[in-house]
Amino acid sequence: MQYEARHYPAFPTLVSSFDLKGHPSEKTVIDMIDTWERTGDHVLVHAGQSSYITGDEMFLNDKRLVDLWKTIQECCDQYCNESGIDYTLISTSWFNTLYEKGTVTAHRHERSVISGAYYPKCDPGSAPLVFESPLQPYQMNMNNIRQTNYNAYNLDFVPQEGLLVLFPSWLRHSVPQNDAMKRYTISFNTIRRDDREHFQTIRDYRTEPHESTDS
Numbered sequence: 351m352q353y354e355a356r357h358y359p360a361f362p363t364l365v366s367s368f369d370l371k372g373h374p375s376e377k378t379v380i381d382m383i384d385t386w387e388r389t390g391d392h393v394l395v396h397a398g399q400s401s402y403i404t405g406d407e408m409f410l411n412d413k414r415l416v417d418l419w420k421t422i423q424e425c426c427d428q429y430c431n432e433s434g435i436d437y438t439l440i441s442t443s444w445f446n447t448l449y450e451k452g453t454v455t456a457h458r459h460e461r462s463v464i465s466g467a468y469y470p471k472c473d474p475g476s477a478p479l480v481f482e483s484p485l486q487p488y489q490m491n492m493n494n495i496r497q498t499n500y501n502a503y504n505l506d507f508v509p510q511e512g513l514l515v516l517f518p519s520w521l522r523h524s525v526p527q528n529d530a531m532k533r534y535t536i537s538f539n540t541i542r543r544d545d546r547e548h549f550q551t552i553r554d555y556r557t558e559p560h561e562s563t564d565s
Contacts, residue, residue: 359499363484363518363521364433364517364518365481365505365515366425366429367515368425368513369513370421370422370468370512370514371511371512371513373417375417375418376470376511376512378414378418379415382412382415383447383471383534388401388403393455394454395448395454396452396453396454397448397449397453397528398446398449398454398528398533399447402537406442408442409443411443411551411553411561413561413562416555416560419440422440422514423439423440423556426439426464429464429516436463436543436544437542437543438463438464438542438543439543439546439552440538440540441462441549443537443538444536444538445534445535445537446534446535447533447534447535448476448477448525448528448530448533449532450530451528452525452528452533453477453524453526455524456482456522456523457522458519458522459539460519461539462540462541463519464516464517465516465517465518465537465540466516466517467479467509467535467537468514468515468535469510469511469513469534469536470536472533472534473530474530476509476528476529477526477528477529477533478507478508480505480506480507481507481517481521481522481523482503482523482524483504
């Protein structure tokens with residue numbers, strides 16, 4: 351006798367992607383990265399450069415990128431709505447440039463709710479963004495004979511120009527060896543929107559003017 355089974359995706363972790371290819375700010379952001387002077391070494395970035403220097407960078411807040419900020423913020427709102435969490439606002443943001451053989455060490459984003467990676471430029475051979483399953487340490491006696499959504503240890507996103515990936519900030523991720531000449535990533539963190547009153551530098555450009563236009 352065949353019994354019907356019901357399968358439940360217990361305790362899933364939401365990772366979302368959006369195709370922003372051809373965004374009006376795409377060329378501007380690439381030009382900005384190409385000519386940005388305030389870059390340096392980063393402990394997690396190998397064979398590459400980062401604009402993450404002091405930890406409070408707000409690259410996306412540049413007045414030239416307000417439209418891109420608004421688009422990414424709307425995507426964050428969709429993520430929050432789908433996952434059932436309180437709405438967030440973009441806080442810090444920076445970019446990383448990986449060259450050939452570059453890597454990014456596994457890490458998570460402390461003091462953030464959701465984080466994201468946007469790829470305005472990635473040459474052929476660009477390394478994937480690899481997420482680690484938080485359940486791996488507990489699956490100590492499961493002999494996997496084929497990979498499924500229930501036993502996968504990693505989730506890979508191969509970057510494409512215009513791709514935006516959003517994920518919970520506690521989810522560890524890394525970048526293995528890059529085989530491309532250049533791979534640009536804009537990364538960012540968020541705070542709870544209700545906590546915004548405690549951060550004078552954080553704004554919602556959908557309802558407020560940019561700093562450069564304030565009287």
